[in-house]
Amino acid sequence: MARGIMALIIVAVVVIVHQTCSGSEPDLDSYYQHCPGSSCGILYINYPFRLTSDPENCGDPRYNLSCENDQTVLYLYDGRYYVREIDYTNYRILVVDPVFVDGYDSFIPRYFLDTSNFSLGDPYDLDTFTRVFFVKCEKPVNSKHHLNTSACFEDDGVVVDSSKRYRYVVLSGSALDLGDLCQIDQISFASWLDLPYDQDLRTISCSFVHDPSLWNFYLSWDEYEVGRPGEPGETYESKVSNYLKE
Template identity: 35%
Template sequence: MWRERSLIVLVVLLHQIDGGDGCSPSSCGKITNISYPFRLKGDPQVCGRYELSCENNITVLSLFSGTFRVEAINYNNFTIRLVDPGLQPTNCSSLPRYFLSPSNFTDDGLRPYGRWYRNGWFYDEFFYEHIVFLDCSDGVSGNSKYVDTGGCVNWESKGYIYAMAVGDLLAEDIEVGCDVKLLAPTSWWGLDTNNYSYAIIHKALLYGFQLSWIRLACEGRCTDTYCYFSINQRLECAGEGIFIIKND
C-alpha cells in the first residue's frame, strides 16, 4: 500500500512540475523559466499561447512586425518586459528601431498583450509611458519637459533634437516648429520628475517596457462579474453588488 501511495505522490509532483500538460519549462540565456502562456520555438503548441525565439542565446519576442529582446517574465503579476534591439547600453546615440505609439496597445481584446492591469476596483494603472523624440527648427526654452539630447542624436538635422517623457502624447505637448521623429515606451519609473537628463532617458529606454497578459489569465475565471488584479497581488473576482468602474 505504501508503494502505491508513494507512486501517487510522485505522479502528482511530476504533474505540478511540468505544469499539468506534459510541458517542462524551457530556457534561453538569462530567461530560465519559459512556461505557459509562453513557449520556446520548437516546443509543442499546447505548451504556450505565445511563441518566443532563442537567437544567439537571447530570448526574443516578435511583436507588431518587430523583434524585441525579452528582459524578464514575471508570472506573479502577469507581465513580460521587452527592450528594443536598436538600443545599446554604452552608446547614447543608439535609438529604438521601432516606432510604437499608444494605438499599438489598444485594449480591444485583439492584441496578445494589454498595457494595463486592474489594481483594485476603481482605477487602471499603466505599465509604461512614452519617450518622444522631436526635431525642432528653433531651440526650446522655458519648457522643462524638453531635454536636450546633448549631441547624442542628430538625424542630420540642422535644428535641435529633444527628448521628452510623457504618459500619452497630446497636441499641447508639441512646441511650434517641432516635429515628432520617434515614439518609444518605457516602464522605468525614474522619470517621475521634470529634472532629468538625456542619460537618464536613455537608461529608461534600456530598461524596457512591460506588457501584460492579464486578460488571458482572467479568461473563464469569473462568472457574471469582473476579474481584476488586486492590491493583494492576486487575481480576484469582484463581489456581487459592488460598483465597478470599467474603462473601455
C-alpha cells in the same frame, strides 16, 4: 410503425452529426499541454509561453518567443523586442527596444509602438508604462517637458537633416506642446516610474538617459483568457459572444 421508423431515423442522424462535429473539432488540450520548461539565456520559459523550437503541442501558440544568440525575443506587431523579465506571478513580461541594448547607433527606437496598436483579443495589453515621443526640432526648445538628448549623443553616427539637429524626448501628457518647428520621429513606451509627474526634464543627467533599464516597459497577459496548462482559457470569439449576451 411509421412513427417508430421516423424516430429511429432522427436518432441515427443525431449520432452521425455528433460524430462528424466531434471529429472536426481541434484538440485544444494538445495546444495547452504542460511541457517541461525551456530556457534561453538567463530566462526560464514556461506556460503560457513557448519557444519556437519547442514541440508544437507545448504552450500557447499565441505566446511564441524566439531564442536568438541566447537572447529571448518577442515579435510583436511589426516590432522585435528583447525580453528582460517574465513575471509569472503578476502575469506580465518586461521588454525593451533593441536599440537601447545593442548600442545607441541612434537614440530613436527602431520600432513604432503606440496604444493604437493594441485592441480587444490581442494576446498582450499594456501594463505599467509611460508614453514617450521622440522629437526633433529646428530650433532649441527650453521647456521642462523636453528632455534634451542631443547633448547626450553629440555624435550618434546617423546622418540627419542639419536643420533639425535638436532632439528631445517628450513624455505623454505634454505631447501637444511639442514646440515650434518640431516633429515626432518615433513613439514608444518606457517605465519611468521614479519620476514625479511635474519633474523638470531639463535637470536630468545624461547618465540617467543612458540607463537601458529606463526604456523597458511591461506588457501583460490575461490568465483568464489563456487558462492554465491543460485547461484552455476563454477564446476571443466566446468572450465577445458572452459580452453580447449580457
